[in-house]
Ligand SMILES: Nc1ncnc2c1ncn2[C@@H]1O[C@H](COP(=O)(O)OP(=O)(O)O)[C@@H](O)[C@H]1O
């Protein structure tokens with residue numbers, strides 16, 4: 001059918017034509033935002049799930065809704081090697097600036113801008129000429145320890161936002177790439193917000209490997225955050241994600257074609273979008289049949305193998321590839337470290353560095369029970385296809 005009218009949106013972070021099955025999570029976020037603005041204690045949210053389940057899309061949607069509800073919205077994505085200070089400095093500045101334009105919040109926000117000036121200096125963040133004019137204020141966010149300085153800045157933002165009758169929502173994608181120190185500074189800051197009843201919340205998205213959060217940070221985070229699981233879509237939602245956009249374009253899909261796609265993709269959003277997009281382009285139309293779906297499967301797999309899956313494996317060293325190959329040969333996960341070692345004829349200890357490096361790269365994660373699993377759905381099948 002006409003590729004120009006193809007409604008599907010395969011691609012990282014691409015907004016799907018139908019955001020199916022996520023109403024409960026969107027509602028949760030809406031409630032947190034509404035409570036924050038009203039000065040009631042509001043819990044932050046951590047969206048954890050595998051690659052391609054729709055975390056980024058959800059984060060964006062939550063940000064859009066929050067903006068409509070009157071919150072100031074900041075969104076950042078953590079790259080692998082960037083400090084949180086650098087990452088959120090420009091966002092905090094934007095928020096302070098915008099609040100300093102509100103009469104009731106002006107005084108606090110101006111103080112916040114001074115604090116930011118100190119913060120930039122101590123964390124060696126380059127600033128533009130205009131800020132040079134801002135007077136520093138000694139003792140404000142200038143210890144150089146994020147655990148102290150970040151809560152101070154959050155407090156100023158929170159107080160300014162409160163004075164302005166607003167709230168601030170900070171969206172952080174790929175939280176698994178934050179260092180442990182940065183993550184705990186965030187947690188300490190949010191804890192402060194909740195103690196002082198300030199309208200600041202965080203919505204994070206990332207891979208399901210928060211296990212490394214240890215001790216105190218962990219017990220805090222369990223109280224501060226809600227963790228709605230972000231998984232594959234159930235079959236009703238998956239069907240809706242495919243069928244509704246097709247109908248909206250005045251085409252149809254037969255029930256058996258729909259079922260094939262839903263079953264074989266196991267409801268994983270990325271795979272759904274990819275297959276639905278291919279079958280749309282290939283079908284004669286206006287009715288998409290089982291035959292159309294079956295015939296476009298091979299092309300879909302090739303696209304996924306050369307794109308979604310391949311970009312993951314390209315980031316691994318040879319030794320790391322051997323490691324994930326051994327996992328895949330064991331079948332589908334989760335995998336015991338002892339079994340992987342046995343398969344590779346190595347000791348568990350000697351595999352330690354490869355294991356932790358692959359975890360750092362976000363390719364595998366340690367499950368609740370101390371097993372390992374792939375953070376990319378259906379990855380074991382992909383590896384086995386590579387032979
Ligand atoms: N609820 C949903 N219904 C249908 N498609 C979705 C949904 N959520 C995400 N998608 C699609 O899945 C793909 C991956 O989404 P993305 O947000 O990038 O996932 P993640 O951030 O978890 O890796 C995109 O093509 C997006 O359009």
Ligand SMILES: [Mg+2]
Pocket residue numbers: 012013055056057173
């Ligand atoms: Mg994402």
